[in-house]
Amino acid sequence: MAVITFEGVRKSFGHNGGGFLALEKIDLTIADKEFVAIVGPSGCGKTTCMRMVAGFEFPTAGTVNVDGHRVTGPGPNRAVVFQQFALFPWKTVSENIALGLRNKGVEKLEREKRVHQAVELMGLEGYEGAFPHQLSGGMQQRVAIARAYVLEPDVLLMDEPFGALDAQTRTTMQEELVRIARRNPRTVLFITHAVEEAVYLADRVVIMTRRPGRIKEVIDIRSVRTAEKWDKYERIEDVMDLESFVHWRTHIWRSLREEKSGQDR
Amino acid sequence: MATAQTTALTRFQTLFLGTIGILLFLGIWSGLSLSGLVPKQFLPTPFEILSKFVQLLSTPFAGGTLQEHLLSSVLRFAYGFFLGAAIGIPLGLMIGWYRLLDEIVSPIFDALRFIAPIAWVPFAALWFGTGIGGPILIIFAGAFPPCLINAYRGARFVNRSLIEAAQMLGTSNTRIITEVLLPASTASIVAGLRVSAGLGWQSLIGAELIVASTGVGFMMVQAQLNISTSIVMSAMLAIGLVGLCIDIILRWVEAAVRRRGLA
Numbered sequence: 235m236a237v238i239t240f241e242g243v244r245k246s247f248g249h250n251g252g253g254f255l256a257l258e259k260i261d262l263t264i265a266d267k268e269f270v271a272i273v274g275p276s277g278c279g280k281t282t283c284m285r286m287v288a289g290f291e292f293p294t295a296g297t298v299n300v301d302g303h304r305v306t307g308p309g310p311n312r313a314v315v316f317q318q319f320a321l322f323p324w325k326t327v328s329e330n331i332a333l334g335l336r337n338k339g340v341e342k343l344e345r346e347k348r349v350h351q352a353v354e355l356m357g358l359e360g361y362e363g364a365f366p367h368q369l370s371g372g373m374q375q376r377v378a379i380a381r382a383y384v385l386e387p388d389v390l391l392m393d394e395p396f397g398a399l400d401a402q403t404r405t406t407m408q409e410e411l412v413r414i415a416r417r418n419p420r421t422v423l424f425i426t427h428a429v430e431e432a433v434y435l436a437d438r439v440v441i442m443t444r445r446p447g448r449i450k451e452v453i454d455i456r457s458v459r460t461a462e463k464w465d466k467y468e469r470i471e472d473v474m475d476l477e478s479f480v481h482w483r484t485h486i487w488r489s490l491r492e493e494k495s496g497q498d499r
Numbered sequence: 500m501a502t503a504q505t506t507a508l509t510r511f512q513t514l515f516l517g518t519i520g521i522l523l524f525l526g527i528w529s530g531l532s533l534s535g536l537v538p539k540q541f542l543p544t545p546f547e548i549l550s551k552f553v554q555l556l557s558t559p560f561a562g563g564t565l566q567e568h569l570l571s572s573v574l575r576f577a578y579g580f581f582l583g584a585a586i587g588i589p590l591g592l593m594i595g596w597y598r599l600l601d602e603i604v605s606p607i608f609d610a611l612r613f614i615a616p617i618a619w620v621p622f623a624a625l626w627f628g629t630g631i632g633g634p635i636l637i638i639f640a641g642a643f644p645p646c647l648i649n650a651y652r653g654a655r656f657v658n659r660s661l662i663e664a665a666q667m668l669g670t671s672n673t674r675i676i677t678e679v680l681l682p683a684s685t686a687s688i689v690a691g692l693r694v695s696a697g698l699g700w701q702s703l704i705g706a707e708l709i710v711a712s713t714g715v716g717f718m719m720v721q722a723q724l725n726i727s728t729s730i731v732m733s734a735m736l737a738i739g740l741v742g743l744c745i746d747i748i749l750r751w752v753e754a755a756v757r758r759r760g761l762a
C-alpha cells in the first residue's frame with residue numbers, strides 16, 4: 235500500500251521559510267499503484283513537490299502524507315530518480331545499483347541476481363564494472379533508474395528520468411516502463427516536460443501553473459485509455475496517432491502554453 | 500621574447516633552468532666560503548658537506564650513523580603522523596557530518612590549532628622526558644590539524660544530492676560517513692595529508708633538538724655543541740631529502756586517487 239496525499243501544502247524558501255513562495259495550495263491524492271505525471275513550466279515547483287514526498291524537504295504549511303503518516307525523512311520505500319542522476323562517482327555501475335539492496339541486508343547471491351536483472355532491463359550489459367564518468371549522460375540516467383527499480387519500492391519518484399536520453403532510447407524506456415508498471419504496478423510520481431510522455435505513461439496528468447506553483451488542472455487519462463483501448467497497441471507511435479491521444483496532448487499543450495506566455499509577459 | 504604567461508615551457512627548458520638555478524646557488528656559496536669572506540667553520544663548501552655526509556654514513560656520531568639517526572626520526576614521524584591521521588580524519592568527517600559535534604569541538608579546536616607544534620615542547624618534556632612520547636606528541640600537534648581540517652571541509656562540501664541519494668537508498672547515518680563522506684572527501688584528505696606530513700616532519704626536527712637522545716635533530720644539536728657546521732649541514736641535507744621522499748610518496752598517492760575517479 236502506498237497512498238500519497240498533499241493537504242493544503244505551501245512551500246516557501248528563504249529566511250525562516252518566509253522569503254520566496256514556491257508552491258501554494260497543493261491538494262492532491264495519489265492512489266495506491268497510481269501513476270501520476272506532473273507537467274508545468276520550469277521553476278514552478280515540480281521537483282520541490284517530489285522532494286517533499288521523498289522527505290528531503292518539508293512543507294511550510296499543510297502536510298504531505300504517505301499511507302496516512304506524515305513524511306519525516308527519506309527512506310528506501312520511496313526510491314528517487316534524481317534529475318541530476320546523483321550517482322556515486324567512486325562506485326561502479328553494479329556497486330551503485332547494489333547499495334540499496336546491501337543496506338536492506340539482501341544476501342550476496344540474491345543481490346547479484348537482482349542487480350543483473352536491473353542491468354539487463356536497462357540495457358547496461360557490459361558496463362557493470364564501469365565508473366559513472368566513463369558513461370554517456372543517457373547511460374548514467376539508466377543507472378540511476380536501475381538503482382531505484384532494483385529496490386522494488388512502494389513509491390517511485392522520478393524527476394525527468396528520461397530527459398537525457400536520445401529519442402529512440404527514450405521510446406524504448408517509456409514502453410519498458412509501461413510494461414513494468416503493468417506487470418508490477420506501484421505508486422509513481424513522474425515529473426516531465428514532455429507532454430506526450432505524460433499522456434502515454436500516466437493514469438492522471440497534473441498541470442501546474444507558473445510560479446508560485448499551484449495545481450491548474452488534473453486530467454484523468456486512465457479512463458480515456460480504457461475507453462479507447464490504448465493498451466492493445468504495443469508501440470508508442472501507434473498510440474500517439476490515436477485521435478483521443480492527440481486530443482489530450484493538444485489540450486495539455488495549450489494549457490502549458492498559456493502558462494508560458496503569461497510568464498514571458 | 501615570449502613572456503611566461505603566454506608560452507608554456509617545455510619539460511626540457513624547465514629542467515635546464517632549474518639546473519642553472521642550482522648551479523648558480525652552489526657557485527655563489529662555494530665562492531663565498533672559498534674566498535674567505537665568510538669564515539670556513541661557519542660556512543663549509545658544498546663539497547665538504549657532501550664528503551661529510553658520505554662519511555657520516557659509516558662513522559657514528561652522537562651515538563649512531565646518519566642512517567641510524569634518520570631511522571629513529573622516521574619511525575617517530577611515522578607514529579605521530581599516523582596517529583594524527585587516524586584521529587584527525589575520522590574526527591574531521593564526523594564534525595563535518597554531525598552539527599552538534601561541530602558546535603562542541605570546533606571552538607576548542609580553533610583555539611588550539613594556532614599553537615605552534617613546537618610550543619608543546621615543555622609539555623612533551625614534562626610528560627615524557629626524552630622518551631619516544633615527547634616527539635610523537637609534537638609531530639602529532641603538527642600533523643593532526645591539517646588532517647582534521649581537510650576531512651572536515653571535504654565532508655562539509657560534499658554534493659548534497661549524493662547524501663540524499665544515499666539516504667533514499669536506506670544508508671544509515673553512520674554508514675553515510677564511510678559510504679559517501681569519506682570517498683567524496685578523498686582528494687581533500689590526501690591534500691591534507693601532504694600538508695600534515697610537511698608540518699609533522701618539520702616539527703619532528705624541532706622536537707628532536709630539545710626532547711630526544713637520538714634522531715637527526717639530536718645529531719644537529721650535538722654537532723652544534725662541537726661547532727661542526729658540516730655535520731649540521733649534512734643533517735639538514737638528509738632532512739630535506741627525506742622530506743622530499745615523503746612528499747613524493749604522497750603525491751603519488753594523490754595521483755592514484757585521481758585515477759580512481761575520486762577527485
Ligand SMILES: Nc1ncnc2c1ncn2[C@@H]1O[C@H](COP(=O)(O)OP(=O)(O)OP(=O)(O)O)[C@@H](O)[C@H]1O
Nearest residue numbers: 247248256274275276277278279280281282283445
Ligand atoms: N533549496 C532551495 N532554496 C531556495 N529556493 C529553492 C530551493 N529549491 C528550489 N527553489 C526554488 O523554488 C522554485 C521551484 O523549484 P523546483 O526545482 O521545484 O522547480 P521545477 O519545477 O522542478 O523546475 P525545472 O522544471 O526547471 O526542474 C524555483 O524557483 C527554485 O529557484
Ligand SMILES: [Mg+2]
Nearest residue numbers: 280281317393
Ligand atoms: Mg525540477
